[in-house]
Amino acid sequence: MNAIETHDLSRRYGQVEVVAPLSLTVPAGIVFGYLGPNGAGKTTTIRMLSGVLQPSGGSGVVAGVPLSEPDAVKARIGYANQAASVYVDLSVEENLRFKAALYLAPAKVEQAVEGTLERLALLPFRQHLARQLSGGWRQRLSIGTAIVHGPQVLFLDEPTAGLDPVARRDLWDAIYALTDTGTTVFVTTHYMDEAERCQRIALIASGRILAQGTPEDLRAGLPGVRYALNALNLNSALKAVRSLPGVQGAWIVGDEVRITTADDRLEASLAALGPLRRVPASLEDVFVAYLARQEDCA
Numbered sequence: 001m002n003a004i005e006t007h008d009l010s011r012r013y014g015q016v017e018v019v020a021p022l023s024l025t026v027p028a029g030i031v032f033g034y035l036g037p038n039g040a041g042k043t044t045t046i047r048m049l050s051g052v053l054q055p056s057g058g059s060g061v062v063a064g065v066p067l068s069e070p071d072a073v074k075a076r077i078g079y080a081n082q083a084a085s086v087y088v089d090l091s092v093e094e095n096l097r098f099k100a101a102l103y104l105a106p107a108k109v110e111q112a113v114e115g116t117l118e119r120l121a122l123l124p125f126r127q128h129l130a131r132q133l134s135g136g137w138r139q140r141l142s143i144g145t146a147i148v149h150g151p152q153v154l155f156l157d158e159p160t161a162g163l164d165p166v167a168r169r170d171l172w173d174a175i176y177a178l179t180d181t182g183t184t185v186f187v188t189t190h191y192m193d194e195a196e197r198c199q200r201i202a203l204i205a206s207g208r209i210l211a212q213g214t215p216e217d218l219r220a221g222l223p224g225v226r227y228a229l230n231a232l233n234l235n236s237a238l239k240a241v242r243s244l245p246g247v248q249g250a251w252i253v254g255d256e257v258r259i260t261t262a263d264d265r266l267e268a269s270l271a272a273l274g275p276l277r278r279v280p281a282s283l284e285d286v287f288v289a290y291l292a293r294q295e296d297c298a
Protein backbone atom coordinates (compact mmCIF):
# COMPACT_ATOMS: atom_id res chain seq x y z
CA MET A 1 0.00 0.00 0.00
CA ASN A 2 1.21 3.49 -0.76
CA ALA A 3 1.00 6.30 1.79
CA ILE A 4 1.48 8.99 -0.83
CA GLU A 5 0.83 8.99 -4.56
CA THR A 6 0.91 12.04 -6.77
CA HIS A 7 0.29 12.47 -10.46
CA ASP A 8 1.71 15.59 -12.10
CA LEU A 9 1.20 17.61 -8.92
CA SER A 10 2.46 21.13 -9.51
CA ARG A 11 2.54 24.61 -8.03
CA ARG A 12 3.11 27.99 -9.62
CA TYR A 13 3.56 31.41 -8.09
CA GLY A 14 2.69 33.82 -10.88
CA GLN A 15 4.72 32.72 -13.88
CA VAL A 16 7.22 30.75 -11.80
CA GLU A 17 6.75 27.00 -11.63
CA VAL A 18 8.04 26.25 -8.14
CA VAL A 19 7.11 22.56 -8.29
CA ALA A 20 6.99 21.10 -11.79
CA PRO A 21 4.52 18.25 -12.49
CA LEU A 22 5.57 15.77 -9.86
CA SER A 23 4.76 12.07 -9.81
CA LEU A 24 5.82 10.49 -6.58
CA THR A 25 5.07 7.21 -4.85
CA VAL A 26 5.87 6.64 -1.19
CA PRO A 27 5.19 3.15 0.21
CA ALA A 28 3.52 3.04 3.63
CA GLY A 29 5.55 2.55 6.79
CA ILE A 30 8.92 3.79 5.57
CA VAL A 31 11.14 6.82 6.16
CA PHE A 32 11.22 8.71 2.86
CA GLY A 33 13.87 11.40 2.41
CA TYR A 34 13.20 14.42 0.23
CA LEU A 35 16.47 16.16 -0.57
CA GLY A 36 17.31 19.26 -2.47
CA PRO A 37 19.19 22.54 -2.31
CA ASN A 38 17.66 25.72 -0.86
CA GLY A 39 14.65 26.85 -2.84
CA ALA A 40 14.24 23.46 -4.58
CA GLY A 41 10.56 23.23 -3.72
CA LYS A 42 10.65 20.85 -0.76
CA THR A 43 8.52 22.89 1.62
CA THR A 44 6.08 23.74 -1.17
CA THR A 45 5.68 20.02 -1.91
CA ILE A 46 5.10 19.23 1.75
CA ARG A 47 2.55 22.02 2.08
CA MET A 48 0.60 20.66 -0.89
CA LEU A 49 0.77 17.10 0.45
CA SER A 50 -0.44 18.33 3.86
CA GLY A 51 -3.54 19.97 2.47
CA VAL A 52 -2.46 23.49 3.45
CA LEU A 53 -1.50 24.72 -0.03
CA GLN A 54 -3.67 24.27 -3.07
CA PRO A 55 -1.82 22.69 -6.01
CA SER A 56 -1.91 24.54 -9.34
CA GLY A 57 -2.37 21.27 -11.19
CA GLY A 58 -2.33 17.49 -10.96
CA SER A 59 -3.68 15.24 -8.25
CA GLY A 60 -2.59 13.22 -5.28
CA VAL A 61 -3.74 10.85 -2.57
CA VAL A 62 -2.26 11.04 0.94
CA ALA A 63 -3.15 8.49 3.62
CA GLY A 64 -5.98 7.31 1.40
CA VAL A 65 -7.52 10.76 1.02
CA PRO A 66 -7.47 12.81 -2.22
CA LEU A 67 -5.82 16.23 -1.95
CA SER A 68 -9.07 17.69 -3.25
CA GLU A 69 -10.36 17.10 0.33
CA PRO A 70 -7.76 19.13 2.25
CA ASP A 71 -9.53 19.08 5.63
CA ALA A 72 -9.74 15.29 5.59
CA VAL A 73 -6.06 15.13 4.61
CA LYS A 74 -5.12 17.40 7.53
CA ALA A 75 -6.84 15.06 9.98
CA ARG A 76 -4.74 12.10 8.78
CA ILE A 77 -1.34 13.71 8.63
CA GLY A 78 1.05 15.36 11.05
CA TYR A 79 3.42 18.21 10.23
CA ALA A 80 6.44 19.56 12.07
CA ASN A 81 9.07 21.94 10.79
CA GLN A 82 12.43 23.17 11.96
CA ALA A 83 10.88 25.98 13.96
CA ALA A 84 9.80 23.46 16.64
CA SER A 85 6.47 25.20 16.87
CA VAL A 86 5.39 24.60 20.43
CA TYR A 87 3.89 26.85 23.06
CA VAL A 88 6.88 27.71 25.22
CA ASP A 89 4.80 28.74 28.23
CA LEU A 90 2.91 25.46 28.32
CA SER A 91 4.32 22.26 29.77
CA VAL A 92 5.17 19.27 27.60
CA GLU A 93 1.93 17.48 28.47
CA GLU A 94 -0.14 20.66 28.08
CA ASN A 95 1.25 21.14 24.59
CA LEU A 96 0.28 17.58 23.68
CA ARG A 97 -3.15 17.84 25.30
CA PHE A 98 -3.89 21.10 23.52
CA LYS A 99 -3.06 19.63 20.11
CA ALA A 100 -4.88 16.32 20.80
CA ALA A 101 -8.05 18.18 21.82
CA LEU A 102 -8.17 19.86 18.42
CA TYR A 103 -8.56 16.55 16.62
CA LEU A 104 -9.76 13.89 19.07
CA ALA A 105 -12.93 13.25 21.04
CA PRO A 106 -12.45 14.32 24.72
CA ALA A 107 -12.51 10.71 25.92
CA LYS A 108 -9.51 9.84 23.76
CA VAL A 109 -7.27 12.77 24.62
CA GLU A 110 -5.55 11.47 27.79
CA GLN A 111 -4.71 8.10 26.26
CA ALA A 112 -3.26 9.80 23.19
CA VAL A 113 -1.16 12.14 25.37
CA GLU A 114 0.18 9.27 27.49
CA GLY A 115 0.96 7.18 24.40
CA THR A 116 2.86 10.06 22.79
CA LEU A 117 4.84 10.84 25.96
CA GLU A 118 5.91 7.20 25.98
CA ARG A 119 6.66 6.86 22.26
CA LEU A 120 8.94 9.88 22.24
CA ALA A 121 10.50 9.15 25.66
CA LEU A 122 9.10 12.46 26.96
CA LEU A 123 7.71 11.02 30.21
CA PRO A 124 10.50 12.42 32.46
CA PHE A 125 9.84 15.91 31.08
CA ARG A 126 6.06 15.90 31.12
CA GLN A 127 5.74 18.79 33.53
CA HIS A 128 8.65 20.84 32.17
CA LEU A 129 7.75 24.04 30.38
CA ALA A 130 8.63 23.80 26.70
CA ARG A 131 10.95 26.80 27.11
CA GLN A 132 13.05 24.77 29.57
CA LEU A 133 13.79 22.04 27.02
CA SER A 134 17.01 21.83 25.00
CA GLY A 135 16.73 22.24 21.21
CA GLY A 136 16.64 18.47 20.62
CA TRP A 137 13.93 17.81 23.19
CA ARG A 138 11.90 20.78 22.06
CA GLN A 139 12.01 19.40 18.52
CA ARG A 140 10.95 16.02 19.89
CA LEU A 141 7.98 17.70 21.58
CA SER A 142 7.15 19.40 18.28
CA ILE A 143 7.09 15.97 16.63
CA GLY A 144 4.95 14.75 19.54
CA THR A 145 2.36 17.45 18.86
CA ALA A 146 2.41 16.37 15.20
CA ILE A 147 1.67 12.70 16.00
CA VAL A 148 -0.56 12.91 19.08
CA HIS A 149 -3.76 12.58 17.02
CA GLY A 150 -2.46 9.37 15.42
CA PRO A 151 -1.71 10.44 11.83
CA GLN A 152 -0.83 7.86 9.21
CA VAL A 153 1.69 10.11 7.50
CA LEU A 154 4.10 12.45 9.26
CA PHE A 155 5.80 15.30 7.39
CA LEU A 156 9.01 16.58 8.95
CA ASP A 157 10.54 19.64 7.29
CA GLU A 158 14.22 19.81 8.28
CA PRO A 159 13.55 18.50 11.79
CA THR A 160 17.21 18.38 12.78
CA ALA A 161 18.33 21.79 11.48
CA GLY A 162 20.54 23.44 14.07
CA LEU A 163 20.79 20.42 16.38
CA ASP A 164 24.11 19.03 17.60
CA PRO A 165 25.22 15.58 16.34
CA VAL A 166 24.09 13.67 19.43
CA ALA A 167 20.66 15.34 19.45
CA ARG A 168 20.36 14.64 15.69
CA ARG A 169 21.15 10.96 16.18
CA ASP A 170 18.71 10.63 19.07
CA LEU A 171 15.99 12.34 17.07
CA TRP A 172 16.55 9.95 14.18
CA ASP A 173 16.15 6.99 16.53
CA ALA A 174 12.82 8.50 17.59
CA ILE A 175 11.80 9.02 13.94
CA TYR A 176 12.55 5.39 13.14
CA ALA A 177 10.63 4.21 16.17
CA LEU A 178 7.52 5.89 14.73
CA THR A 179 7.56 3.56 11.71
CA ASP A 180 7.23 0.55 14.07
CA THR A 181 3.53 1.27 14.29
CA GLY A 182 3.15 1.78 10.55
CA THR A 183 3.50 5.58 10.43
CA THR A 184 5.04 6.81 7.17
CA VAL A 185 7.61 9.56 7.66
CA PHE A 186 8.32 12.02 4.84
CA VAL A 187 11.37 14.03 5.87
CA THR A 188 13.42 16.79 4.28
CA THR A 189 17.04 17.25 5.16
CA HIS A 190 20.23 18.86 3.89
CA TYR A 191 22.42 16.38 5.77
CA MET A 192 23.75 13.53 3.65
CA ASP A 193 24.33 11.23 6.62
CA GLU A 194 20.63 11.57 7.39
CA ALA A 195 19.70 10.89 3.78
CA GLU A 196 21.68 7.63 4.06
CA ARG A 197 19.36 6.60 6.89
CA CYS A 198 16.21 6.88 4.75
CA GLN A 199 14.78 3.78 3.14
CA ARG A 200 13.99 5.65 -0.07
CA ILE A 201 14.95 9.10 -1.22
CA ALA A 202 14.11 11.57 -3.94
CA LEU A 203 16.45 14.32 -5.11
CA ILE A 204 14.72 17.51 -6.17
CA ALA A 205 16.12 20.73 -7.67
CA SER A 206 14.32 23.68 -9.22
CA GLY A 207 11.04 21.93 -8.56
CA ARG A 208 11.95 18.77 -10.50
CA ILE A 209 12.74 15.28 -9.31
CA LEU A 210 16.22 14.41 -10.53
CA ALA A 211 16.42 10.87 -9.14
CA GLN A 212 14.66 8.58 -6.72
CA GLY A 213 15.25 5.16 -5.23
CA THR A 214 17.01 3.56 -2.30
CA PRO A 215 20.33 5.14 -1.27
CA GLU A 216 22.05 1.92 -2.44
CA ASP A 217 20.37 2.07 -5.87
CA LEU A 218 21.34 5.70 -6.34
CA ARG A 219 24.96 5.09 -5.34
CA ALA A 220 25.24 1.98 -7.50
CA GLY A 221 23.70 3.74 -10.49
CA LEU A 222 26.18 6.61 -10.45
CA PRO A 223 28.58 6.42 -13.41
CA GLY A 224 32.30 7.09 -13.03
CA VAL A 225 35.11 5.88 -10.80
CA ARG A 226 36.08 7.46 -7.48
CA TYR A 227 39.49 7.50 -5.81
CA ALA A 228 41.12 8.72 -2.62
CA LEU A 229 44.70 9.94 -2.99
CA ASN A 230 47.01 10.34 0.01
CA ALA A 231 49.48 13.13 -0.35
CA LEU A 232 51.94 14.99 1.86
CA ASN A 233 51.13 18.32 0.28
CA LEU A 234 47.40 18.28 -0.31
CA ASN A 235 47.19 21.58 -2.15
CA SER A 236 49.85 20.74 -4.72
CA ALA A 237 48.37 17.25 -5.15
CA LEU A 238 44.95 18.81 -5.74
CA LYS A 239 46.46 21.14 -8.35
CA ALA A 240 48.23 18.24 -10.08
CA VAL A 241 45.06 16.13 -10.12
CA ARG A 242 42.96 18.97 -11.50
CA SER A 243 45.48 19.55 -14.29
CA LEU A 244 44.96 16.02 -15.63
CA PRO A 245 42.57 16.05 -18.56
CA GLY A 246 39.61 13.78 -17.85
CA VAL A 247 39.30 14.47 -14.11
CA GLN A 248 35.65 15.31 -13.48
CA GLY A 249 36.01 16.53 -9.92
CA ALA A 250 38.64 16.78 -7.19
CA TRP A 251 38.47 18.16 -3.67
CA ILE A 252 40.17 17.72 -0.31
CA VAL A 253 38.54 15.58 2.40
CA GLY A 254 40.63 15.34 5.58
CA ASP A 255 44.13 14.23 4.58
CA GLU A 256 43.12 12.92 1.15
CA VAL A 257 42.23 14.24 -2.26
CA ARG A 258 38.96 12.73 -3.48
CA ILE A 259 38.76 12.35 -7.24
CA THR A 260 36.04 11.42 -9.72
CA THR A 261 36.88 10.27 -13.23
CA ALA A 262 34.73 8.94 -16.03
CA ASP A 263 36.58 5.58 -16.12
CA ASP A 264 39.81 3.97 -14.90
CA ARG A 265 42.06 5.24 -17.69
CA LEU A 266 43.68 7.84 -15.44
CA GLU A 267 44.48 5.36 -12.68
CA ALA A 268 48.20 5.04 -13.45
CA SER A 269 48.66 8.82 -13.71
CA LEU A 270 46.87 9.33 -10.39
CA ALA A 271 48.82 6.55 -8.67
CA ALA A 272 52.04 8.30 -9.71
CA LEU A 273 51.03 11.20 -7.42
CA GLY A 274 50.82 9.12 -4.23
CA PRO A 275 49.10 6.14 -2.57
CA LEU A 276 45.77 5.71 -4.33
CA ARG A 277 42.69 3.60 -3.56
CA ARG A 278 39.27 3.28 -5.09
CA VAL A 279 36.36 4.38 -2.90
CA PRO A 280 32.62 3.74 -3.32
CA ALA A 281 30.28 6.58 -4.30
CA SER A 282 28.69 8.40 -1.39
CA LEU A 283 25.24 9.93 -1.45
CA GLU A 284 26.94 13.31 -1.52
CA ASP A 285 28.65 12.22 -4.79
CA VAL A 286 25.22 11.30 -6.15
CA PHE A 287 23.74 14.61 -5.09
CA VAL A 288 26.59 16.69 -6.54
CA ALA A 289 26.60 14.70 -9.82
CA TYR A 290 22.86 15.13 -10.40
CA LEU A 291 22.95 18.82 -9.57
CA ALA A 292 25.92 19.38 -11.91
CA ARG A 293 24.12 17.47 -14.67
CA GLN A 294 21.02 19.59 -14.13
CA GLU A 295 23.05 22.82 -14.30
CA ASP A 296 24.67 21.60 -17.56
CA CYS A 297 21.20 21.00 -19.04
CA ALA A 298 19.86 24.39 -17.89
Ligand SMILES: Nc1ncnc2c1ncn2[C@@H]1O[C@H](COP(=O)(O)OP(=O)(O)OP(=O)(O)O)[C@@H](O)[C@H]1O
Binding pocket: 013, 018, 036, 037, 038, 039, 040, 041, 042, 043, 044, 045
Ligand atom coordinates in the same frame (compact mmCIF):
# COMPACT_ATOMS: atom_id res chain seq x y z
N1 LIG B 1 4.34 32.37 -1.24
C1 LIG B 1 5.31 32.37 -2.18
N2 LIG B 1 5.29 33.29 -3.18
C2 LIG B 1 6.24 33.29 -4.14
N3 LIG B 1 7.27 32.42 -4.18
C3 LIG B 1 7.36 31.50 -3.21
C4 LIG B 1 6.37 31.41 -2.17
N4 LIG B 1 6.71 30.39 -1.36
C5 LIG B 1 7.85 29.85 -1.87
N5 LIG B 1 8.22 30.51 -2.98
C6 LIG B 1 9.40 30.21 -3.81
O1 LIG B 1 9.33 28.87 -4.21
C7 LIG B 1 10.63 28.30 -4.28
C8 LIG B 1 10.66 27.01 -3.50
O2 LIG B 1 10.52 27.32 -2.14
P1 LIG B 1 10.49 26.19 -1.02
O3 LIG B 1 10.37 26.87 0.29
O4 LIG B 1 9.47 25.18 -1.37
O5 LIG B 1 11.94 25.55 -1.19
P2 LIG B 1 12.72 24.55 -0.22
O6 LIG B 1 13.28 23.47 -1.07
O7 LIG B 1 11.86 24.13 0.91
O8 LIG B 1 13.90 25.49 0.30
P3 LIG B 1 14.73 25.47 1.69
O9 LIG B 1 15.62 24.26 1.66
O10 LIG B 1 15.52 26.72 1.62
O11 LIG B 1 13.75 25.44 2.82
C9 LIG B 1 11.61 29.34 -3.78
O12 LIG B 1 12.20 29.97 -4.90
C10 LIG B 1 10.72 30.31 -3.03
O13 LIG B 1 11.24 31.61 -3.07
